[in-house]
Amino acid sequence: MVTIYDIAKKANVSAMTVSRVINNSGKIKETTRKKVEQAIKDLSYVPNSAARSLISNQTKTLGLLLPDISNPFFAKLARGAEDKALELGYRVLLCNTDEDAAKEMNYIDMVLSARVDGVLIAPTCDQSLEQIDRLSDHGIPVVLIDRTIEGFQGDYVLGDSYEGSRKLMEHLISLGHHNIAFINGPSNVSTARERLRGYLETLKLNALPIYEHYISEIDFKNVQSGATKKIIEQLLCLEPSKKPSAIFAANNFIAISTIKALKELGLQVPDDISVVCFDEVEPVVYFDPFFTVASQPAQEFGKIGVQFLIERLSGGYQEDERKVVLSPDILIRKSTRSL
Amino acid sequence: MVTIYDIAKKANVSAMTVSRVINNSGKIKETTRKKVEQAIKDLSYVPNSAARSLISNQTKTLGLLLPDISNPFFAKLARGAEDKALELGYRVLLCNTDEDAAKEMNYIDMVLSARVDGVLIAPTCDQSLEQIDRLSDHGIPVVLIDRTIEGFQGDYVLGDSYEGSRKLMEHLISLGHHNIAFINGPSNVSTARERLRGYLETLKLNALPIYEHYISEIDFKNVQSGATKKIIEQLLCLEPSKKPSAIFAANNFIAISTIKALKELGLQVPDDISVVCFDEVEPVVYFDPFFTVASQPAQEFGKIGVQFLIERLSGGYQEDERKVVLSPDILIRKSTRSL
DNA sequence: TCATTTTATGTTACCGGTAACATTTTATGA
DNA sequence: TCATAAAATGTTACCGGTAACATAAAATGA
CATH class of the missing domain: 1.10.260.40 (lambda repressor-like DNA-binding domains)
Structure with missing residues (x-):
């Protein structure tokens, strides 16, 4: 060389x-x-960047940790992040955590060893805090994206899950739905908690009863293995008057598996049952906007996240933590109908 | 530190x-x-990896250059690549070239400077060869994915565009379609050439005429800006007997913009016109398989690509070039109908 | 017991750059 | 013309590891 x-x-x-x-x-x-x-x-x-890094103590590289790049939501986010990083002269190391805390931990080791200048992370769960603290202990700035963690100190960029949840629920209720099931993600993820809060609060505000058996949780892996079907079957087993007329799926993947399960069980959306969810179901939305969704600006999450991160690590911004919460767009389409 | x-x-x-x-x-x-x-x-x-790299002369890092991570096809490919890289102890630097030769060139500089051990690349066009040669000149092994380039020396992993094209066309013809328009990608990309070859050959083999005005080309950026509509409008202007009854879209993005344009022009698929394309339209396919497609194993492209790359750079494989061409699956669904 | 292995640990130099300081060359002006 | 400042270039040491070689400590055996 x-x-x-x-x-x-x-x-x-x-x-x-x-x-x-x-x-x-x-x-x-x-x-x-x-x-x-x-x-x-x-x-x-x-x-040779390595030689330069050794002296300058910076690698011009960022770590990007997210659950799964093949989820269009995170792909968009990654795209936004990479674009902004390129613009500011940084490289991006891609890491798929699969919502798996152990994988996440290994990647943290990896980015530490790679001496990345900063890390953008959609943490797998609240327990990730310990790993994130390891980064901070090493002086590596961290910006959270899409999800926050209780007790986290630093910048983050997320969508307003509570607001989105509130609005989706209000929409369903305005269509006459009173029996609304909620299939949520794991409650050790902030978005799930906020969405649940929005779900419960909207019911309360509308003086509607809360049925425990309407609320279920499912994690990423179980969604992929098709476990949503069991949940749906249980919902459909309820006595006629309690059978839900609408399902609130906490994210696009849950929504997809929900629709699939409903179809297999012989039910049509929205004729037999309405469905709403968070995040666009790309790229269908471009030619056949079907899902009524709370759409989040994923690309912006990535862009702003990287912007904040680089401002931090270059010492350009030293003030208080910046907590950006972007409102989702509620897009009413064909997966919901009036009762 | x-x-x-x-x-x-x-x-x-x-x-x-x-x-x-x-x-x-x-x-x-x-x-x-x-x-x-x-x-x-x-x-x-x-x-500190940088210090290690300096001595060992390897960074345990691979460059992954692809057009756009937010295209689900490439996201899947990236996922496969990253998984395999992780398994073999390598990191991945993500680069979105946007089918832009200039961007690609800058990224090549970047990965050279980063001293990546190898590069996996879906080249923007045949002219990329010069940039790829720069990598080879520096002793960095390169594996092509999804697309090959005339004159390229080395391993590659692609889908069989010719075969997929042949089969999609045979399917349309077997349904009674004789007037089939073809909206292709840029002809300086190997997949587009192969798909065109399949298109032409199938017509010939079936003794069907070739109409020049049925064949058009559109690039990535124009697809995104909605220029597909103009092409469709021109096709629909043809005299009734020459009006195409089916459209072969060279990839999923072209197919999506085609459907969108058709819809805007008041035409239903497949009732008024049939549509086929390459690559799955994810993730719709999981709940509403609509498009009749030639589905390619994107994740495998990434996995095999990284496997080959690491075998090369670690000196584990020194034999002849390995040219892997994977057959697409033809999945007949609802975007085509019998005449 | 003491030479001889074997095992365990240390020293030095170098990978490819660059900061800090040193030196040479050129330009400037009284 | 020559001291002096300014401009241009060079030297040395170091960033954080590790290969190669050196040495010390413990184990072995006749």
């Missing part, structure tokens, strides 16, 4: 002069600069 | 001994190992 010394030799100058040319620092005679630049071109030299 | 010297001092040994404990190399007395491990834990030391 070509080093700065090879260039120096070829251009008949010292390595330091080459370094100055590359970094445009110090005073360099025009003829020398030309010579050096020619040598760089001739030998197609590219500086 | 805690270094190996801090550990050495704390444990009252030399830095070398600490290094040996960490890497499990050489002979270490059990009591010494314990002491060192305790110190590592106490100071929560994590080795």
